[in-house]
Amino acid sequence: MPSTDFWEYFEFNHVIMAKVANGIQSFVNLFGDYQARNPDSAARATSPHTAAIVIGIISCLALAPVPEPSTIEVLFGYGILNFVYLGTLLMVQADYSTILEYWLLPNLTYLVTCTIITVVGRLLLSSLSTFPGPKRAALSNYWMATKLGNGTFSKTVKGLHKKYNAAVIRTGPNELSVNDAEAIVKIYGENYQRGPFYEGGKMRGATSIRETRSHYHHTIWRRIWDAAFIPTELKYYAGETDIAIFGLLKLLKKQNGEEVNCTKVIDEFALDLTAQLTFGEDAGIQDGTGDEDYVGAIKRYLQWLGFYGTMRNLVQILGYFRERKPVNDFCRKGERLLIDRQKRGASSRDITSHLLEKDEETGRKFTVPRQLAANTHLSILMGAATGTTITQTLRTLAKQKDVQKKLQSEIDAHVRSGGDLSVDSIKSLPYLNGVINEALRLHNPLPTGVHVTIPATGLDMGIYKLPAHAQVYIPVLTIMTNEKYFPQAEAFIPERWTDEKAELVADKRAFIPWGYGTHACAGKQLALNEMRATIARVVREFEIELGQTNDDKKWESKWKDYSMVTLGECMLKFKSRKV
Ligand code: HEM
Numbered sequence: 001m002p003s004t005d006f007w008e009y010f011e012f013n014h015v016i017m018a019k020v021a022n023g024i025q026s027f028v029n030l031f032g033d034y035q036a037r038n039p040d041s042a043a044r045a046t047s048p049h050t051a052a053i054v055i056g057i058i059s060c061l062a063l064a065p066v067p068e069p070s071t072i073e074v075l076f077g078y079g080i081l082n083f084v085y086l087g088t089l090l091m092v093q094a095d096y097s098t099i100l101e102y103w104l105l106p107n108l109t110y111l112v113t114c115t116i117i118t119v120v121g122r123l124l125l126s127s128l129s130t131f132p133g134p135k136r137a138a139l140s141n142y143w144m145a146t147k148l149g150n151g152t153f154s155k156t157v158k159g160l161h162k163k164y165n166a167a168v169i170r171t172g173p174n175e176l177s178v179n180d181a182e183a184i185v186k187i188y189g190e191n192y193q194r195g196p197f198y199e200g201g202k203m204r205g206a207t208s209i210r211e212t213r214s215h216y217h218h219t220i221w222r223r224i225w226d227a228a229f230i231p232t233e234l235k236y237y238a239g240e241t242d243i244a245i246f247g248l249l250k251l252l253k254k255q256n257g258e259e260v261n262c263t264k265v266i267d268e269f270a271l272d273l274t275a276q277l278t279f280g281e282d283a284g285i286q287d288g289t290g291d292e293d294y295v296g297a298i299k300r301y302l303q304w305l306g307f308y309g310t311m312r313n314l315v316q317i318l319g320y321f322r323e324r325k326p327v328n329d330f331c332r333k334g335e336r337l338l339i340d341r342q343k344r345g346a347s348s349r350d351i352t353s354h355l356l357e358k359d360e361e362t363g364r365k366f367t368v369p370r371q372l373a374a375n376t377h378l379s380i381l382m383g384a385a386t387g388t389t390i391t392q393t394l395r396t397l398a399k400q401k402d403v404q405k406k407l408q409s410e411i412d413a414h415v416r417s418g419g420d421l422s423v424d425s426i427k428s429l430p431y432l433n434g435v436i437n438e439a440l441r442l443h444n445p446l447p448t449g450v451h452v453t454i455p456a457t458g459l460d461m462g463i464y465k466l467p468a469h470a471q472v473y474i475p476v477l478t479i480m481t482n483e484k485y486f487p488q489a490e491a492f493i494p495e496r497w498t499d500e501k502a503e504l505v506a507d508k509r510a511f512i513p514w515g516y517g518t519h520a521c522a523g524k525q526l527a528l529n530e531m532r533a534t535i536a537r538v539v540r541e542f543e544i545e546l547g548q549t550n551d552d553k554k555w556e557s558k559w560k561d562y563s564m565v566t567l568g569e570c571m572l573k574f575k576s577r578k579v
Pocket of ligand 1: 378523
């Protein structure tokens with residue numbers, strides 16, 4: 001049994017502790033006498049379990065109005081109170097049966113009480129319980145984490161909107177998915193705070209511009225990022241992009257019309273190109289001089305992020321331990337490129353040269369190395385997103401020969417009339433843009449949706465009201481395949497974006513491939529340039545066909561949405577065209 005010296009060692013106030021100890025001792029004695037005199041009913045009424053239940057109810061009521069209770073603070077408070085209580089019991093020389101009776105079992109009662117109140121609160125009393133959705137989702141974020149962890153989230157949400165036939169469904173204890181174009185401007189146009197969903201995206205303790213929940217930081221960082229995409233810089237990147245595309249065409253020609261795994265080829269091409277644009281030097285993936293596991297590390301990181309990133313409480317606790325392997329592996333690879341880049345100093349012209357600059361208005365910059373690194377990692381991830389969109393477009397063209405032919409005709413005619421295939425020259429080709437818009441609509445690389453927090457006043461949408469502090473998002477895949485906004489929504493019809501079938505875009509507000517509002521994609525123009533140039537040049541050079549081992553079922557099952565899409569094998573043939 002610890003003595004009072006034990007407490008002095010921890011610099012506790014001995015006198016106060018002794019008084020608390022006396023108090024508990026009297027309570028124990030009193031309770032003992034009481035039990036002796038009233039062995040039956042009274043003992044139940046004043047048992048430590050009753051106290052635990054009362055404390056459980058009080059603590060749940062006290063926490064209920066707090067919008068985002070910090071896991072660490074809650075656990076810390078609970079731990080400290082328990083520590084003091086147990087210590088005091090030990091000081092009054094309580095024996096083990098008393099400790100069991102007055103500490104361990106009441107603690108269990110307390111936890112069971114809190115669990116019951118939480119379950120009842122989430123299922124029946126929450127302001128979100130009027131919205132339909134799976135009960136398991138309402139109970140815990142674990143449901144959402146498993147769906148994001150196994151890459152089926154956006155498709156599941158789409159299925160649920162259909163199943164419940166509802167614009168708003170509940171996908172978490174405090175999460176709502178809103179399949180309503182009317183809501184886009186209201187939710188994303190008001191600069192509401194980003195949801196806690198983004199806390200999981202921290203990389204080695206640092207956030208990139210996409211994950212920061214601070215308006216202050218975002219405004220400064222966004223100005224720094226935007227400077228990387230001014231027209232002169234985009235023109236420079238276009239030149240670098242052309243060089244990379246020529247490399248890709250050479251590689252595809254070498255295959256001589258044989259089947260290739262397009263996902264691998266384009267993933268590697270996109271990573272090399274993105275590293276070139278981000279760090280001024282490619283990642284050496286295609287020529288085998290770089291880290292051959294980099295593409296794999298990106299996929300493993302995204303899968304990790306899908307599950308753990310969604311469990312905010314777990315992420316907050318994990319933050320106190322060594323960083324997880326998938327995060328470390330991914331970050332280290334980018335950091336190596338960043339260190340090389342910094343050694344080259346001002347001689348390199350790339351996105352990082354802008355990220356190293358000061359914000360002109362405030363004079364602030366990314367001073368913390370990990371903050372700079374987190375932002376360059378974002379650039380790499382977004383480059384990978386562009387790659388998956390290109391792969392999915394090429395696959396669609398292989399499947400829809402009529403679309404491929406029509407696109408080839410447009411590009412051939414453009415070249416015949418003296419046009420070249422540079423980014424500037426092709427940017428207004430209507431059918432090419434139609435193809436890319438359809439790819440972004442049906443095969444968006446970020447299909448989940450951007451989470452924001454509804455303010456304390458709630459948000460009245462007329463037929464429904466979004467409750468205060470709820471985390472809401474527009475489900476990108478669901479809304480962009482909603483028949484109400486895009487008739488024949490599941491079909492890939494580029495003509496809906498041209499004059500030919502303009503009636504197939506019933507409400508353009510629902511087209512949100514780049515997000516909306518202050519956090520909308522900063523690299524949109526760069527991504528569009530990359531996609532247009534790659535698709536146009538590949539289609540001009542090759543007939544694209546499905547490979548003999550193409551397997552649609554396998555493709556579908558390997559399509560994963562870990563909040564960013566990763567793809568399985570895509571077996572295609574690229575046969576040189578005679579033009
Ligand atoms: C097809 C390709 C791409 C698509 C569909 C896309 C889409 C998006 C979307 C939807 C967002 C908002 C995400 C959110 O709020 O959570 C976003 C943010 C962002 N994107 Fe892209 N993106 C693409 C490519 C790129 C590229 C190539 C870059 C260049 C580095 C880039 C840079 C960024 C940045 C910096 C942000 C954060 C903006 C902010 O938080 O203010 N993106 N992107």
